[in-house]
Amino acid sequence: MRVYLDHNATTPPREEVVDAMERVLRETWGNPSSTHAEGAAARAAVDRAREQVASLVGCAPRDLLFTAGATEANNTALLGVLSGTPGHILSSAVEHPSVEAALDALESRGWEVTRAPVDPDGRVGAETAIDALREDTALVSLIWANNETGVLQPVDEIAEAARERGILFHTDATQRVGKLPIDLSHTPADLLSLSAHKLNGPKGTGALVVRQGLAFEPLLRGGPQEGGRRGGTENVAGIVGLGEACALAARELPERARRTGALRDRLWEGISQKIAGVRWNAASDAVLPNTLNVGFEGVAGEMLLQALDLEGISASAGAACASGSIEASPVLVAMGRSPAEARGTLRFSVGHGVDESQIDHVLALLPDLVERARVAGDV
16 A cells, blocks of 8 residues: 655645546547637637636636646746846745746846745745835745745735735745635735645646736747647647646535635644654644654654655655755745754655545654664664
8 A cells, every 4th residue: 555645745636627638539539729619629628727717716717827837937937027227136945946047047147036935834925025025025935835845935915015016926825725725816926836636636737827917928829729828739638637626626626615614734743742752843823734844863764754654645745856965945944943853854644545444554653764864774
């Protein structure tokens, strides 16, 4: 038996999503830009999916354009909007690499970036962020839910302050979409990024919400698709899969949040009761219901991760291998964890298909694996 606890990395596609995509591949394979019947059928499928995605996040369908994923959406939002005279950008110290890389590119073009710090629970202080806004601030880009810790940022409050000052606001909502409600009719965000494979949809498909009237330079040119905002023939099957995943989320969201929260809490209670020297790296009252980021004192996270994998349990480490060395998570370091503490961290994220018996199976194995990893580290 394998237990998959890495749903923040990617999620298994729902059967309903696969079925919808298969129907498109078999029956609705026309080019949406074509004017004949096959093209019209494909265009109708894309339009229906656009309505499904827009309904989940509370925006107008016309404000949504499809992309190849959140990385493209994030890059389009930052590099497309900020194409004029360099000024100031406010972001945070815990952004996803696709946002951080785009910010680096903008800095190389003369933009000044302020990365707001986070507290030990991983939260940006709203007042601190608002105080960092300047007369030349052109954009605020703030992750809504962190991919490693699940910590939720005060997006509503900071977005409102930006709107009052005439500053554009972008949020990478990739991890929040499909897990907690979003309603852009109340949250004054100008741009929002999301990805299908984080909510039981297909990889290679995402979307960017762009408020009507907001001009930007397309990242991909070459055709009239997406209203001239993103060239290239649409991935109709992927778009339909994203739409179906969003429709499922819209119907199931309250129960989904309750269910994953209960599983996450069951896992944390077992870990905290059975294993000494552990720490939940998050503000538990402001975190995604499915995400648990745990620091294990005296443990090499990569070693524990491998031991879990051998036992059929998939999770994620708080470190990454780069150039042959183990690099501590910048997110955890920004939260004040030492490099050693960051390297001793695992992320468990639950989702569709996980049940109580699987959580109990993990808890039956984890204490012994942690103890063995601690002994191995002392050798």
